Amino acid sequence: MKKEQVVNCQLSVWYPIFKKHTIKSLILPLPQNVIDYLLDDGTLVVSGRCEHTHTHTHTHDETTSTVTAPEFPEFTSKVLEAINVLGGRVFPKLNWSAPQDANWIALNSSLECQSLSDIFLLFKSSDFITHDLTQPFHLCSDEDSPNPPINYELVLRKWSELIPGGEFRCFVKENKLIAISQRDYTQYYQHILKQEQHISQAIQAFFSQHVQYKFLDEDFVFDVYRDSQGRVWLIDINPFGEVTDSLLFTWDELTSITNQAPFFSHLWHFNARLFAQGVPAFRYTTSEVTVQPSPCLSYRIPRDFVDLSTGEDAYKLMDFLKLVCVLVHSLH
Numbered sequence: 001m002k003k004e005q006v007v008n009c010q011l012s013v014w015y016p017i018f019k020k021h022t023i024k025s026l027i028l029p030l031p032q033n034v035i036d037y038l039l040d041d042g043t044l045v046v047s048g049r050c051e052h053t054h055t056h057t058h059t060h061d062e063t064t065s066t067v068t069a070p071e072f073p074e075f076t077s078k079v080l081e082a083i084n085v086l087g088g089r090v091f092p093k094l095n096w097s098a099p100q101d102a103n104w105i106a107l108n109s110s111l112e113c114q115s116l117s118d119i120f121l122l123f124k125s126s127d128f129i130t131h132d133l134t135q136p137f138h139l140c141s142d143e144d145s146p147n148p149p150i151n152y153e154l155v156l157r158k159w160s161e162l163i164p165g166g167e168f169r170c171f172v173k174e175n176k177l178i179a180i181s182q183r184d185y186t187q188y189y190q191h192i193l194k195q196e197q198h199i200s201q202a203i204q205a206f207f208s209q210h211v212q213y214k215f216l217d218e219d220f221v222f223d224v225y226r227d228s229q230g231r232v233w234l235i236d237i238n239p240f241g242e243v244t245d246s247l248l249f250t251w252d253e254l255t256s257i258t259n260q261a262p263f264f265s266h267l268w269h270f271n272a273r274l275f276a277q278g279v280p281a282f283r284y285t286t287s288e289v290t291v292q293p294s295p296c297l298s299y300r301i302p303r304d305f306v307d308l309s310t311g312e313d314a315y316k317l318m319d320f321l322k323l324v325c326v327l328v329h330s331l332h
């Protein structure tokens with residue numbers, strides 16, 4: 001994976017090419033002071049649902065510290081306007097990543113946002129967002145070449161209720177669709193087993209009609225959603241390399257794959273004859289025996305915290321976390 005491939009997978013690069021086939025999105029440049037705020041561990045998130053500035057004074061053990069949430073009036077109004085245009089509920093991302101590792105911190109345990117403070121809370125809690133900001137070219141083979149300049153952007157996508165069983169990740173090598181994996185491989189979905197051929201054919205048709213030869217690279221990974229009417233939508237494009245989760249495949253398999261050397265075991269319903277004819281390998285979880293722990297589990301917090309956040313006083317958790325931040329501050 002080269003740095004150029006990472007550059008090409010930014011939403012702002014591929015969105016204009018595939019606009020008709022993906023979820024409506026708006027892209028806002030991130031001002032430097034907002035980037036600084038996102039990277040600053042010490043500052044708090046603006047509390048509450050409105051966008052007002054809050055000044056909190058906490059007094060404990062004779063130590064008084066004042067924590068002021070920063071203000072970004074111009075950026076805030078642009079974000080609110082964009083949220084409005086997108087119907088009031090959005091899915092936020094940076095150039096490449098969504099803060100999926102932080103959804104536990106949101107009051108609704110979801111990435112659905114209605115305000116800039118919802119977005120900031122997720123972004124400031126997410127290692128995936130920090131990764132985009134601090135090491136976007138991690139694992140690139142051309143590590144000694146200078147990093148291409150990146151303009152950081154807040155991507156707001158219209159909130160869409162995607163059913164996880166309808167999501168698939170597709171691996172493209174030399175402009176050939178070589179493999180498709182169920183995206184939410186932790187669950188067994190009976191309909192995938194039943195409609196295996198339909199799903200694979202729908203994705204192949206979508207690829208050949210709308211994706212193949214249209215992207216800037218010949219190796220890439222695209223994510224799709226097949227809706228209840230059977231229509232296929234593009235969800236995201238990711239680099240063809242280790243930074244992208246290979247789900248039910250391994251990167252060794254994906255990079256060594258050739259028509260002559262099928263590597264798939266019977267376990268994975270691989271049909272070598274079909275593959276030789278250009279039909280991609282399709283893997284999905286086949287029974288409840290193979291259900292695996294959720295990949296984001298390691299990012300989660302103790303059950304007590306979750307209970308706190310689902311209790312009647314849902315702000316208790318945020319108050320608690322703020323208290324911790326203030327305590328840490330006063331110790332410095």
Ligand SMILES: Nc1ncnc2c1ncn2[C@@H]1O[C@H](COP(=O)(O)OP(=O)(O)OP(=O)(O)O)[C@@H](O)[C@H]1O
Binds near residue numbers: 096097164167
């Ligand atoms: N517009 C949306 N509305 C609601 N949910 C969404 C939306 N877009 C994506 N999702 C959900 O969030 C998940 C992650 O989205 P996306 O693939 O854009 O994030 P990512 O950071 O690029 O993930 P990855 O690291 O796996 O590439 C998707 O699998 C889907 O379930």
Ligand SMILES: [Mg+2]
Binds near residue numbers: 237238
């Ligand atoms: Mg992605």
